[in-house]
Amino acid sequence: xxxxxxxxxxxxxxxxxxxxxxxxxxxxxxxxxxxxxxxxxxxxxxxxxxxxxxxxxxxxxxxxxxxxxxxxxxxxxxxxxxxxxxxxxxxxxxxxxxxxxxxxxxxxxxxxxxxxxxxxxxxxxxxxxxxxxxxxxxxxxxxxxxxxxxxxxxxxxxxxxxxxxxxxxxxxxxxxx
Amino acid sequence: xxxxxxxxxxxxxxxxxxxxxxxxxxxxxxxxxxxxxxxxxxxxxxxxxxxxxxxxxxxxxxxxxxxxxxxxxxxxxxxxxxxxxxxxxxxxxxxxxxxxxxxxxxxxxxxxxxxxxxxxxxxxxxxxxxxxxxxxxxxx
Numbered sequence: 027x028x029x030x031x032x033x034x035x036x037x038x039x040x041x042x043x044x045x046x047x048x049x050x051x052x053x054x055x056x057x058x059x060x061x062x063x064x065x066x067x068x069x070x071x072x073x074x075x076x077x078x079x080x081x082x083x084x085x086x087x088x089x090x091x092x093x094x095x096x097x098x099x100x101x102x103x104x105x106x107x108x109x110x111x112x113x114x115x116x117x118x119x120x121x122x123x124x125x126x127x128x129x130x131x132x133x134x135x136x137x138x139x140x141x142x143x144x145x146x147x148x149x150x151x152x153x154x155x156x157x158x159x160x161x162x163x164x165x166x167x168x169x170x171x172x173x174x175x176x177x178x179x180x181x182x183x184x185x186x187x188x189x190x191x192x193x194x195x196x197x198x199x200x201x202x203x
Numbered sequence: 204x205x206x207x208x209x210x211x212x213x214x215x216x217x218x219x220x221x222x223x224x225x226x227x228x229x230x231x232x233x234x235x236x237x238x239x240x241x242x243x244x245x246x247x248x249x250x251x252x253x254x255x256x257x258x259x260x261x262x263x264x265x266x267x268x269x270x271x272x273x274x275x276x277x278x279x280x281x282x283x284x285x286x287x288x289x290x291x292x293x294x295x296x297x298x299x300x301x302x303x304x305x306x307x308x309x310x311x312x313x314x315x316x317x318x319x320x321x322x323x324x325x326x327x328x329x330x331x332x333x334x335x336x337x338x339x340x341x342x343x
Contacts, residue, residue, distance in 0.1 A: 045301050045333060046280050046288045065286065066303045066328070066335045085266060086303075086328040086337055092233045109262065109329050198282065 040073040040125070042162055042199035049082055053172070053191040060094060060187060062087035069164070069197045076120030078135065078164075080113040080195070102177050103142055112140045113148075123154050125162065130155050135166065141175045152195070160201040167194045236326050236338040237305065239269045244322075247274025247300045251293035254330040265327040265334075271342060272300055273322045279312055287312055289323060289339070301333040308340045315341065 047067030054060035064086045071078035084105035089095040099105040115137015117123075123131040136149045152166030169190045172179065179187045243265065250272055254261040274291030277299060281287045287309045291300040302323045304312070315321060322343040325336030 046282060066288070066301050068331050081331050083329040083331055083335055086335055088337065089233060092231045093228055095233055110331065
């Protein structure tokens with residue numbers, strides 16, 4: 027009985043979770059601001075192994091212009107065909123994060139980003155902030171080349187849309203109990 | 204001569220109208236969902252069940268549409284910018300309804316308590332773990 031208990035304890039996973047992750051992008055140029063924000067991304071990570079995942083609904087991006095939103099969904103992201111975007115990866119230096127101590131910890135994340143039905147390996151740096159025993163935040167920002175994900179920009183608007191989009195991630199997690 | 208001039212003027216007017224319409228489209232803000240009528244009134248449990256049963260069909264039926272969803276509040280989360288998200292119980296442990304509110308609507312949630320039955324209007328964006336509604340406001 028006692029051994030069973032200790033095995034269970036050793037195997038206990040400490041996970042942090044959110045359903046209100048904020049993921050935004052900027053793909054404008056000097057000619058035009060093009061920004062979209064998604065406030066309902068889900069994310070979960072394991073404080074032991076560093077496994078981390080994000081998922082969002084492409085239709086959930088909000089824009090300042092109705093036309094921008096329409097073009098984003100219909101022409102570029104084809105969100106009826108590819109409704110979700112997912113990242114699955116690993117925080118490579120999770121052992122450096124002390125979840126018992128308030129503070130900011132730099133992290134490196136590697137994994138596979140799936141956008142528009144295309145999967146690509148990416149690597150980025152970011153920050154984990156430990157606020158208290160139960161709350162931590164993650165933030166990161168990295169560029170994505172639209173061509174890599176087969177997102178085609180028509181010649182007519184080529185000067186208005188950047189070839190790379192800057193993605194920014196900000197999530198506030200709670201300990202999963 | 205006179206006729207040619209008149210034609211020119213007509214063409215110019217048409218061109219101006221087109222340019223104006225183009226500019227209007229270009230500048231048009233996304234629809235304010237608060238002013239739109241809910242196309243479906245549905246319970247949170249029923250909505251989640253529809254997505255669980257056939258996600259493709261539910262996507263077709265509900266995504267992009269304005270829904271009025273009723274359910275019991277399981278939690279409210281307000282982020283550092285003051286924007287609130289309300290979660291509705293669906294009876295399914297693994298899947299609720301996530302309602303992301305307009306930032307200006309946060310004060311309307313001040314009196315809403317956990318366990319309370321509410322109806323929330325918002326635009327459906329699909330299902331991740333939860334069925335997600337965007338641009339939400341409380342209607343009851």
